[in-house]
Amino acid sequence: MEDEQSSQVKLLGEALPASRSMVRYLSGSGYVIRISPDGAVRRMCETVETIGIVASSSKPAKLVQQFCVYPDARRILFRTTHRAAVILKDGCRVDLRVVSDTRYAPVLRYHTGSTGHNLALEAYARRQGTQVRESGIIDPITGRQVAFAEEHEIFEALNLPYIEPELREDRGEIQAAAMGTLPDLVRYRDIRGDLHVHTRWSDGAHSITECADTAAGMGFDYIAICDHSRSMQFPHGLDASAICDQIREIEHLNRGRADIRILSGIEAGIDATGNLDIVHPVLQDLDVVIASVHSSFRMSREEMTGRITSAMHCDAVDIIGHPTGRILGKRPGCSLDFGQVLKTALDTGVSLEINAHPRRLDLPDSLCREAKGSGVIFTIGSDAHRKEHLWFTELGVAVARRGWLEIHEVANTLTGDDLIRLFKR
Ligand SMILES: [Zn+2]
Ligand SMILES: [Zn+2]
Known part of the structure; x- marks a missing residue:
């Protein structure tokens, strides 16, 4: 019960x-x-x-x-x-x-937490000779309780810059704030497009036009159509001839609209040996090639790492999709030597996806944080299978922010032309 x-x-x-x-x-x-x-x-x-x-x-x-x-x-x-x-x-x-409104800012700060962050901030305040509480700050000179109208004033009273809520996890944010090294986090409004959308061409529910209309309505400059390639897992996926047809359709649609640019793409499967489940020259004609693991999740750490890094060495591949394969509440991420994945991403110029589907959020924020500053570029993709899913990109931005990522680390902040240049490296 x-x-x-x-x-x-x-x-x-x-x-x-x-x-x-x-x-x-x-x-x-x-x-x-x-x-x-x-x-x-x-x-x-x-x-x-x-x-x-x-x-x-x-x-x-x-x-x-x-x-x-x-x-x-x-x-x-x-x-x-x-x-x-x-x-x-x-x-x-x-x-x-x-x-009451005078208590709003301190109470909001306190109940935003996390507990670990609050304890760390309280310890930091004590070292400054003051106390921070649910109700505000105790003035060290007068001993009186001071309330604040705005949350950032509480941090300022402790000689700290404002710490964004997504960072308040006791992962070094107070020390970084004190040293002036907090990241300038990527913001939702920096995102110019969605890089992982499925349509009726594979297992999505809507047409390319319906998805593009929704994305344009959200203010996006581009949307990458990345339907599944045909495989055992996705028998209705695209084979090489269907990919050619879809590229032609997208060219036709792009000629008819100035509000948004539709990028052609594919989400190819990575087979158990690390090869793509589609190998064909047509992949070179696509704007975006995502390679993802959709089968055989139970492999040793060495095998899975080798499988993903082999796929990164395929010329056509631009992005590794949902890199750990986890499904929240259902399946943990596969065992990976993430350091090796990062190194290969840098060597090959392949980006790592932050898949923004609510059940995935993969890469997780902890791995984004681990990768931050390595030079690896991340992409955010909603993995939408319906046009109503396009808003998931916001969840991907949240993961990026919780992973301390900045604008230059997220490919979706590039213009369409710069994005194509990045992938045509
Ligand atoms: Zn996938
Ligand atoms: Zn997908």
């Missing part, structure tokens, strides 16, 4: 839209001054147990009442004048905390 006090663990790709719906709903009540998700959602963690929301209001009880009658709420776990928790129909738990 489901434990009603604890919620089901949700993917960020589910929790983030749920938190936004709730924030929109509460903002419409007229009782909100400021409002934001906190905790794991604000830090954009790959999975989320509880959606936390902090709001400031001059009518807290009314806001709590509004929260408790949220149409998607299935059950109220508890409620007081300033706090409440509900379980949504999909099993997600949402906790609301309402404070």
Whole structure:
């Protein structure tokens, strides 16, 4: 039986839209001054147990009442004048905390966490001769508690630059802030396109035009159509002749539109020996070739590393797709000598994908961080199989940010021409 006090663990790709719906709903009540998700959602963690929301209001009880009658709420776990928790129909738990507006910034900072980050910041503050708490900072001279209007002022009071929520994981961010070496993180608005989209040509649900229309509506400059190549796993994938047909179709579509550039591509499988499941000169005519493992995941570390690095040595390959093969909640990543993968990526100029599908988020943020500064270039691909999935790119940006990546490390920030140049190296 489901434990009603604890919620089901949700993917960020589910929790983030749920938190936004709730924030929109509460903002419409007229009782909100400021409002934001906190905790794991604000830090954009790959999975989320509880959606936390902090709001400031001059009518807290009314806001709590509004929260408790949220149409998607299935059950109220508890409620007081300033706090409440509900379980949504999909099993997600949402906790609301309402404070006065003067307390909003410190409370938001505190409940954004993580616990490790908060403890490290508290230790740092103590070394500075002061104390940081949920309610603000204790002034070392007067001993009085100081509240702050904005979150960045709390960091400034500790002589630190603002630390983005995605970095607050106690992975060295406070030391980097103190030394002035925090990364200038890639932002969502830096992303010019999606580099991994499936259409009806293989196992996607929509046409190239429908996907391109959606991408153009999101403000993207380009979209790479990377349907599956034909294989045992994808019998409806493209063979060489279908790839030729699709290239012609894309050329035709590009002539008809100025709003977005459609790049031709393929997601080829990497067989157990490290060869692509399609070997044909037509691959050279494509703008983007992704090579991905879709079978035989149980291999020794040496075999799997050899398999992926062999694929990187194929001339046509531009990107290794979902490099670890993990599926969140279902399959761990395969065993890889990641140092060797990075070295080969540098030697061959092949990029590593941050696959932004909510179940994948692969590379994981920890490996992005490991690779950061190595010179390896990353690509972000939604792996959309429906046009409604294109927004997943935002989750990929979150992974990149949690991995400390900067604009020059992410290929999607390039113009279409520069991107083609990178892949035609
Ligand atoms: Zn794939
Ligand atoms: Zn794919």
